[in-house]
Amino acid sequence: xxxxxxxxxxxxxxxxxxxxxxxxxxxxxxxxxxxxxxxxxxxxxxxxxxxxxxxxxxxxxxxxxxxxxxxxxxxxxxxxxxxxxxxxxxxxxxxxxxxxxxxxxxxxxxxxxxxxxxxxxxxxxxxxxxxxxxxxxxxxxxxxxxxxxxxxxxxxxxxxxxxxxxxxxxxxxxxxxxxxxxxxxxxxxxxxxxxxxx
Numbered sequence: 001x002x003x004x005x006x007x008x009x010x011x012x013x014x015x016x017x018x019x020x021x022x023x024x025x026x027x028x029x030x031x032x033x034x035x036x037x038x039x040x041x042x043x044x045x046x047x048x049x050x051x052x053x054x055x056x057x058x059x060x061x062x063x064x065x066x067x068x069x070x071x072x073x074x075x076x077x078x079x080x081x082x083x084x085x086x087x088x089x090x091x092x093x094x095x096x097x098x099x100x101x102x103x104x105x106x107x108x109x110x111x112x113x114x115x116x117x118x119x120x121x122x123x124x125x126x127x128x129x130x131x132x133x134x135x136x137x138x139x140x141x142x143x144x145x146x147x148x149x150x151x152x153x154x155x156x157x158x159x160x161x162x163x164x165x166x167x168x169x170x171x172x173x174x175x176x177x178x179x180x181x182x183x184x185x186x187x188x189x190x191x192x193x194x195x196x197x198x
Contacts, residue, residue: 002063003152009056010153014160016052018167020045043105056153066148076144086138089124093131096123119176121183127192129169129183133161134190165189 026041071079097120124131140154172180 002059002065003148005063006056006059006149007152007156009059010156010160013052013056014156017049018164020048021167060149060153063149065150068146068148068151070146071144079142079144083139083142086135086142090132090135090139093124093135096120096125119172119179119183121187126187128190129187130161130165130190133165134192137161137190162190 070076124135128134137158140157143150143154169180169184176183
């Protein structure tokens with residue numbers, strides 16, 4: 001039953017996250033609060049995403065759970081090493097896209113155009129179109145101690161990453177046009193070694 005509650009909460013979080021990421025809500029916010037709301041929207045979006053994840057963490061810590069497996073040494077240390085490498089790559093990816101822009105600070109300060117005109121294709125973006133999703137999956141699935149609650153959450157998060165990538169790419173095609181279509185032909189969606197036609 002714990003896994004059900006965790007899954008239900010994450011699905012609600014994912015729906016809210018997707019709704020707020022859509023252009024319709026952004027336009028509605030601009031209509032209600034003025035064009036200045038567009039400058040604050042990204043920061044508000046990030047803060048909302050983080051704050052609404054806190055109850056999920058509490059559920060994971062408080063609800064009863066069933067351990068499914070524990071990986072023994074030396075394999076657990078190898079898994080931990082790859083997790084650490086994935087976290088470093090995740091930080092590198094955020095840095096390559098500019099952390100202040102990533103969370104929306106530059107837009108508020110007027111240091112960044114409202115719409116980005118340059119497509120990021122360097123760093124990890126040379127090997128995967130969604131490096132944050134790829135590194136996030138590595139961190140999740142290489143967890144050496146797996147429980148039913150974690151398995152439920154990781155499966156739903158992975159599905160959300162895959163489905164979310166399609167939605168995100170529609171927005172990127174609208175923003176960058178032919179440049180993104182050409183980039184999409186050359187670089188895999190999420191997993192660097194798997195490249196299928198878009």
